[in-house]
Amino acid sequence: MTRPAPGWADHPAALALAGRHRPRAWEPIPWILALAFYFVFPKHLGFGTEVLVTILFAISLDLVLGYAGIVTLGQAAFFGAGAYTVGMLAKHGIWNEPITGLILAALVAAAVGFGSGLVLLRTQGLTLLMLTLCTMALLEEAANLAHDYTGGFDGLDSLPIAPLFGRFEFNPLYPKTQYLYVLAVLFLCFVFVRTLVYSPFGQSLTGIRENMLRMHAVGAPVRRRLVLCYTLSAAIAGAAGGIWAQANAYVNLGTLGLDRAATVLIILVLGGYGRLYGAFIGAIAYMALSHFLSKVYPTAWQLGLGFLLVVIALFARNGILGIAEAAMRRFQSVRAPS
Amino acid sequence: MIFGVDVASMLLGGVAAGMVLFIVSVGLSVTMGLMGFVNLAHGGFAMLGGYAIALAMRHWGIGFVVTAAVSAVLERLLYARLYGASELDQVLFTIGLVFMTIASVTLVIGPENQPLALPRILQGQLNLGFTHYRTYSVVLIVIGIVIVGGLWLAFERTRMGAQIRAAVDNRRMAESLGINIARLFTLTFAFGSGMAALGGGLGAEFLGLDPQYALKYLVYFLIVVAVGGLGRVTGVFDAALLIGVLDFVLKKYMPQGGTAFIYGLTILLLLWRPQGLFGAKSA
Numbered sequence: 252m253t254r255p256a257p258g259w260a261d262h263p264a265a266l267a268l269a270g271r272h273r274p275r276a277w278e279p280i281p282w283i284l285a286l287a288f289y290f291v292f293p294k295h296l297g298f299g300t301e302v303l304v305t306i307l308f309a310i311s312l313d314l315v316l317g318y319a320g321i322v323t324l325g326q327a328a329f330f331g332a333g334a335y336t337v338g339m340l341a342k343h344g345i346w347n348e349p350i351t352g353l354i355l356a357a358l359v360a361a362a363v364g365f366g367s368g369l370v371l372l373r374t375q376g377l378t379l380l381m382l383t384l385c386t387m388a389l390l391e392e393a394a395n396l397a398h399d400y401t402g403g404f405d406g407l408d409s410l411p412i413a414p415l416f417g418r419f420e421f422n423p424l425y426p427k428t429q430y431l432y433v434l435a436v437l438f439l440c441f442v443f444v445r446t447l448v449y450s451p452f453g454q455s456l457t458g459i460r461e462n463m464l465r466m467h468a469v470g471a472p473v474r475r476r477l478v479l480c481y482t483l484s485a486a487i488a489g490a491a492g493g494i495w496a497q498a499n500a501y502v503n504l505g506t507l508g509l510d511r512a513a514t515v516l517i518i519l520v521l522g523g524y525g526r527l528y529g530a531f532i533g534a535i536a537y538m539a540l541s542h543f544l545s546k547v548y549p550t551a552w553q554l555g556l557g558f559l560l561v562v563i564a565l566f567a568r569n570g571i572l573g574i575a576e577a578a579m580r581r582f583q584s585v586r587a588p589s
Numbered sequence: 590m591i592f593g594v595d596v597a598s599m600l601l602g603g604v605a606a607g608m609v610l611f612i613v614s615v616g617l618s619v620t621m622g623l624m625g626f627v628n629l630a631h632g633g634f635a636m637l638g639g640y641a642i643a644l645a646m647r648h649w650g651i652g653f654v655v656t657a658a659v660s661a662v663l664e665r666l667l668y669a670r671l672y673g674a675s676e677l678d679q680v681l682f683t684i685g686l687v688f689m690t691i692a693s694v695t696l697v698i699g700p701e702n703q704p705l706a707l708p709r710i711l712q713g714q715l716n717l718g719f720t721h722y723r724t725y726s727v728v729l730i731v732i733g734i735v736i737v738g739g740l741w742l743a744f745e746r747t748r749m750g751a752q753i754r755a756a757v758d759n760r761r762m763a764e765s766l767g768i769n770i771a772r773l774f775t776l777t778f779a780f781g782s783g784m785a786a787l788g789g790g791l792g793a794e795f796l797g798l799d800p801q802y803a804l805k806y807l808v809y810f811l812i813v814v815a816v817g818g819l820g821r822v823t824g825v826f827d828a829a830l831l832i833g834v835l836d837f838v839l840k841k842y843m844p845q846g847g848t849a850f851i852y853g854l855t856i857l858l859l860l861w862r863p864q865g866l867f868g869a870k871s872a
Binding site for chain 1: 621627675676677678679680681682684685686687688689690691692693695696804808811812815819848849852853855856859860863864
């Protein structure tokens, strides 16, 4: 066995590889900002909660789309599964404790993800796209039909969610508890996903995205990894849906619709997929824009959004973060020679 | 006997719906099969055709020509840049186009449902011998059959059709044989979008016409294409008839679960034959 040359560990490439997973200096900033938002804008916490939930949902999509390269149009199926789990358990008086309810929501969504992933992930390309779409449409129809349990088209409202830790009430008008609760869940999920994508498992997902054939050839259990990734992502999406239902105290068919699935896709791509923080940038940019613009000019907003998508697809495939990274590189390469 | 007549009239309704589905979806099938392009904006083209018809009533040809011209320009300017791009980029791009179409139509024409007055000749009932049926649906079926026949002839018997089939089966090989793929793409794309517009116009009477049309029926068009197989005219025809009749019958007998049944059936079909019910095995 040949040993690596002495000093190999000090090589810049080796250092970069070994240190990839370490937190960057700027990484606490988003979390500090999110906490600051709580104190600075106490009147906009409802909006802030909505943004945080969207970030969580977008992160779940980033895991399958950005890292494993599974193009899905049906991610809202899991969001809805989680939301309806919380909603139905609470409405029918079976279970309304928030934290365990959220875990249940994630488990149910994971079960849906595992079941559908097991069969759907045999296919690729257009067929896979269609199957994810149909699965979601099927769930939506099921929720519509099971009127007695799900409230059908009207959904379930005024969900009696128990106070957090038995003390902190969920008040829809002053969503202080919701905001901090969602922020905490988002942080935990983010740490989990961040660890996951830098782990060998995450690396093999990237490998599958880049070249599935080669990953088969080197003996990686491609399908098993894809299904596992799909299941984990479904669990996170389910948690996002569950927490959305808890924070808003209601759930409706919109949680399962194509609209929601398309929106989260747009958000992720706007921010930049496959880079974790793209979900943050995209959700903030999209939600802020839609929050202010869609009320004043709803139609112009849709037109602008469509235009934005076309431009992104044609010219800026890596989203806002991709543009920022390119600008950074250019800046550094200008400075480096001097 | 009453039962038989009932079944016949129901089948007729389903077949008429299937014809419209076919006319709209066949373009989508060919463009997706030929260019491997996931075109979610196809429903938007169908909607444009419907609007053109509604606005210029009785000038049936207008929708086709306008949409074909618009889509040819779009194809050259924008779509062509995304051939060979990832599915994700194509999906995003075409969703963006759909949004822009919906918003523009809402801005220019308004968000309300467009009433569509049928010409006098198409109103009323037609005596078919065994039953009376709506003239409009019968005309739809006749037009559908003519179009299927024409397309089949064009596909199987002309040089252009042979080129398209060759390109669907093996693009590289077709290209090395000197077929001008880029031009073929533009022509097919324009023609397919024109067909969508024609179908949108023909079906506007019973599908309704409002700006959300572009998204509302997209899933149906996609299901027809996925079940029929990419780039297969006859496959799409069979699939469109199947879905049209099923949808019609299910809406009558199971108004609640009909749609869910079709989604479920599609999932099972695609799992059983990912290349579509009538697609080539190796595709």
